[in-house]
Amino acid sequence: MYKNSITVPIHNGIHTRIAAMIVHKVAELKSKYGVNLYIRNLSSKEPLAISMLALISLKIREDEIIEISCKEDSINGQKSVIDLCNFITKDMATNNSVLSKIDDIIEENTIAYEQIVENIPVGILVIDIDGYITVMNDYALKIIDKKANDVIGRYVKDILPTTDLTNIVLSKKRKVGETQYINNRLVITSKSPIFSNNKVIGALGVFQAVDELKDIVKKLEESEEELNYYKEELKRHTELVSSFDSIIGCSSSLKDCLIIAQKASQSTSTVLIRGESGTGKEVIAKAIHNNSIRKDMPFVRVNCAAIPENLLESELFGYEKGAFTGAIKSKPGKFNIANGGTIFLDEIGDMPLSMQVKLLRVLQEREFESVGGLTTQTVDVRIIAATNRNLEKMIEQNNFREDLYYRLNVISIMLPPLRQRKEDINLLAEHFIHKISNKLNKSVSGIDNKSLIHLQEYHWPGNIRELENIIERAINMCDDTIITEKDLPFYIVNTSPERSSLINLKNGELHPLEYYEKEIIALAMKKYKSYNKAGKALGITHRTVALKCKKYNINIESI
Known part of the structure; x- marks a missing residue:
């Protein structure tokens, strides 16, 4: 064996163009002397047969010491080694400004390629035509628990006895999706020959551990769950968002x-x-989110009253596979989906006490555990809650945690009911007419004054939602382009005007208290026809109602 060491004087080292020129020179020398040449740098234990794959894989830099060798200890072998050394140190070292710029571009692309190969999360193994390893990235080295210096230049079966990568060079055919064991780990592998000018110059193997693929599948399943959620939310919110180009109203209470x-x-x-049901709490919550720095992140809505108590925890925090019967796969919770964005907890007053404790922890620590999970998850979520319940009264009755109330009630917004902002009814009616007419493909364009007066006089227990429903009903009933009285429900048209005062005066003077008490009891009995219902409406016991009826000679049967 004859070998000789040289220092590489080439700018940017032995990159693609230089490697191609060296390989061409080696082919000339083999034809002239009949000798195979090998190359090794100081970090490699074994020399590699000189080829494009070998030269690129060694990543030889400028001023690096390399060793050129041949297996024959003969005159021709010595001449071949010395000729190649002179070619690299003298002929290749001649500086050419144009070629130097090209070399810089090649070097940049080589660096990018190397970083891609090293950082890609799959194992990559490349062998030359003789079966010697030329490339093995960090993932592959981690699987076999070896360092690059221990494998580069080694025969592939000495490192991976179970591989058939050398057969790929001979068969020139690809193999995809096969399984094999590498260092006692099951991997899925694909192999392919490497061609240059229709000639096989080596083979490529790509593999990944099955246990890691399980994690990827789990993440894909979670992503699919999130995607399905967003699809449902998009479908549900499209109509909601389009129902208000801006929040409609000019009343001072709304402003x-x-x-x-x-x-x-x-x-x-x-x-x-x-605020009461139907006042637009979700619209306000959505507007707050859309005007915040989190507007490009998820807005996730949870109706705490609509989810059964035994499912609420898994809905909010997710669950792990096998956490309970039927949990065949893990599912992320609404807090996971809302991470980085906003979660809207509607009807928070209906949340059970057991869940209030866990929600309090999320508010305080920004962390939680999924159902069946062992690790604590941290989230960055902005919480907006809404309720139509009297939380203060619920606290007194021990139905709502006081500490949670103060955590939620940082910025409080009290939406007025529609009966307290009747100046907005005309604007809202016009908006709903335009919106619903387009949806129903009707030509209704307005509402007459008499109908507007009826809408103004109605007390609107269902608020804006009820108004929208009534307008939709009227448009369906309307045979013309203008909504009239006949198109409105009977209970709207027959609403009597509200009195300016709750108390009737006689010549400007007050009646005795018993007069008003008798009138109230009589009205309650006329409406409810039972002591029990009348008592609940008036906030007194049914026995008190019965005694008052007897006192004022109010006959329940004659009312």
Whole structure:
């Protein structure tokens, strides 16, 4: 065996163009002397037969010492080694400014390629035509528990006895999706020959551990769950978002709420939106989110009253596979999905006490455990809660935690019911007419004054949601382009005007208290026809109602 060491004087080292020129020179020398040449750098234990794969894999840099060798200890072997050394140190070292710029570009691409190969999360193994390893990335080295110096230049079966990568060179055919054991780990592998000018120059093997694929499958399943959730939310919210181009209303009470909401949107503090059902609490919550720095992140809605108590925890925090019967796969919770964004907890007053404790922890620590999970998960979520319940009264009755109430009630927004902002009814009616007419493909364009007066006089227990439903009903009933009285429900048209005062005066003077008590009891009995129902409406016992009826000679049968 004859060998000789040289220092590489080439700018940017032996990159693709230089490697191609060296390989071409080696082919000339083999034809002239009949000798195979090998190359090794100081970090390699074994020399590699000189080829494009070998030269690129060694990553030889400028001023690096390399060893050129041949297995024959003969005159021709010595001449072949010396000729190649002179070619590299003298002929290749000649500086050419144009080629130097090309070399810089090649070097940049080589560095990018190397970083991709090293950081890709699958094992990559490359052998030359003789079966010697030229490339093995970090993932592959980790699987076999070896260092690069221990494998580069070694025969592949000495490192991986179970591999058939050398057969790929001979058969010139790909193999995809096969399994094998590497260092006692089951992997899925694909193998393919490497061609240059229709000639096989080596083979490539790509593999990944099955246990890691299970984690990927789990993440894909979670991503699928999130995607399905977003699809449902998009479908549900498209109509909601389009129902208000902006929040409609000019009343001072609404404007006061919007000012608070606008300030809340610039903060990350918890918001509690209060108001009767149908007043637009979710619309305000969505507006706060859309005006915040989290607007590009998820807005996740949870109706605490609509989810059974035994399912609420898994819905909020997710669950792990096998956590309970039927949990055939893990599922992320709403807090996971809302991470980085906003979670809207609607009907928070209906949340059971057992869940209130766990929600309090999320508010305080921003962490939780999924059902059946062993690790603590941390989230960055902005919480907006809403309720139509009297939380203060619930605290007195021990139905709502006082500490949770104070955690939620940082920024409080009290939405007024529609009966307290009747100046907005006309604007809302016009908006709903335009929106619903387009949806139903009807030509209804307005509402007459008499119908508007009826809408103004109605007390609206269902608030804005009820108004929208009534307008939709009227548009369906309408045979013309204008909504009239005949298109409105009977109970709207027959609403009597509200009195300016709850108390009747006689010549400007008050009646005795018993007069008003008798009138109230009589009205209650006329409406409810039972002592029990009348008592509940008036806030007194049924026995008290019965005694008052006897006192004022109110006959339940004659009312």
